[in-house]
Amino acid sequence: MKDEHALLHVEGLSIDIDTGGASKKVVSDVSFTLEAGKTLCIVGESGCGKSLTALSILDLLPVAAKRRVKSLNFGNTALEQLGAHELASIRGARIAMIFQDPMTSLNPVFTVGTQLTDVLRRHKPVSRREAMERASYLLERVGIANPGIRLRQYPFELSGGLRQRVMIAMALMCGPELLIADEPTTALDVTVQAELLELLKDIQNEFKLGLIFISHDLGLVSKIADEVIVMYAGQIVESGRANDVLRNPLHPYTELLLRCVPRPGASVPKSALMSIAGSVPSLDAEILGCAFYDRCPVHDDACRQPLRQAGDGTHGYLCIKPGAMRRSVEAQP
Numbered sequence: 001m002k003d004e005h006a007l008l009h010v011e012g013l014s015i016d017i018d019t020g021g022a023s024k025k026v027v028s029d030v031s032f033t034l035e036a037g038k039t040l041c042i043v044g045e046s047g048c049g050k051s052l053t054a055l056s057i058l059d060l061l062p063v064a065a066k067r068r069v070k071s072l073n074f075g076n077t078a079l080e081q082l083g084a085h086e087l088a089s090i091r092g093a094r095i096a097m098i099f100q101d102p103m104t105s106l107n108p109v110f111t112v113g114t115q116l117t118d119v120l121r122r123h124k125p126v127s128r129r130e131a132m133e134r135a136s137y138l139l140e141r142v143g144i145a146n147p148g149i150r151l152r153q154y155p156f157e158l159s160g161g162l163r164q165r166v167m168i169a170m171a172l173m174c175g176p177e178l179l180i181a182d183e184p185t186t187a188l189d190v191t192v193q194a195e196l197l198e199l200l201k202d203i204q205n206e207f208k209l210g211l212i213f214i215s216h217d218l219g220l221v222s223k224i225a226d227e228v229i230v231m232y233a234g235q236i237v238e239s240g241r242a243n244d245v246l247r248n249p250l251h252p253y254t255e256l257l258l259r260c261v262p263r264p265g266a267s268v269p270k271s272a273l274m275s276i277a278g279s280v281p282s283l284d285a286e287i288l289g290c291a292f293y294d295r296c297p298v299h300d301d302a303c304r305q306p307l308r309q310a311g312d313g314t315h316g317y318l319c320i321k322p323g324a325m326r327r328s329v330e331a332q333p
């Protein structure tokens with residue numbers, strides 16, 4: 001249902017990929033809402049459709065992919081009805097995106113200063129000097145010392161962590177209302193990852209940003225999310241407030257993802273943590289009923305029937321045996 005105060009409301013999003021003649025559904029009837037200033041996390045293993053879902057918001061899908069959507073409202077703007085020119089005026093300005101690899105956004109042949117100022121000047125009538133001042137302020141804000149020096153450097157002269165900070169500064173140049181961050185910390189070591197997550201949280205509070213944070217790591221998600229959607233094989237299999245989904249997971253997939261997360265203070269070595277046996281179904285797989293059937297420890301024949309989203313309006317799930325996984329573990333002697 002549409003929420004009048006939503007920053008972003010996506011309704012009935014599906015994506016098909018053309019794989020050399022055959023069209024395969026990779027995202028299926030996805031709907032979600034993000035409130036202004038809040039964080040929505042999209043989680044799931046690689047290949048579950050998280051990135052394509054995010055890219056489709058700004059119509060940045062690869063050419064082989066086709067989007068179908070009932071509505072894609074950004075505030076009062078129906079993004080799905082905009083032409084290329086109007087969409088380009090929103091992209092990078094009111095909605096910014098950052099990726100796992102900063103070099104996706106940074107151009108190796110221009111200095112950091114040129115790239116940051118260009119973003120602002122493309123969207124706002126400011127002088128080069130004003131743009132440079134904002135760039136310098138934002139570099140400092142994202143924790144980069146000596147911004148004057150950094151502005152004159154090229155991306156290859158910076159470490160991975162610094163590049164990621166530059167990319168965050170670049171995303172903030174035009175004062176966006178929504179930031180989409182696709183696995184922004186995945187390629188970094190754990191300490192830098194934690195620092196960047198803190199930075200994103202601070203910035204989100206300070207700039208009152210709506211944030212869509214994509215990750216396969218429920219540990220990171222638990223530190224930042226207000227709302228969570230869990231995706232599996234292109235479908236939302238569980239969604240709701242972070243507290244509900246992470247403390248009371250109802251779908252066996254969410255429950256298993258949570259067991260892959262090391263608990264703070266636990267002495268279990270990382271190598272002893274479980275992973276989910278099996279793999280995400282291929283695009284060619286024929287799915288009858290639940291897509292997680294083969295990997296689910298509590299499946300039975302009834303799970304082969306067509307599924308419908310269930311739940312109480314705030315906590316939704318795509319499973320006919322919600323909570324069965326936990327009950328089966330608790331019942332073990």
Ligand SMILES: Nc1ncnc2c1ncn2[C@@H]1O[C@H](COP(=O)(O)OP(=O)(O)OP(=O)(O)O)[C@@H](O)[C@H]1O
Nearest residue numbers: 017026045046047048049050051052053062064283
């Ligand atoms: N350009 C493309 N051509 C063909 N298939 C694609 C393309 N992009 C994505 N896919 C397929 O679409 C499905 C969803 O991909 P998507 O990148 O959204 O997943 P993801 O959950 O974000 O995973 P990852 O974390 O690995 O990016 C996958 O099966 C992927 O192989």
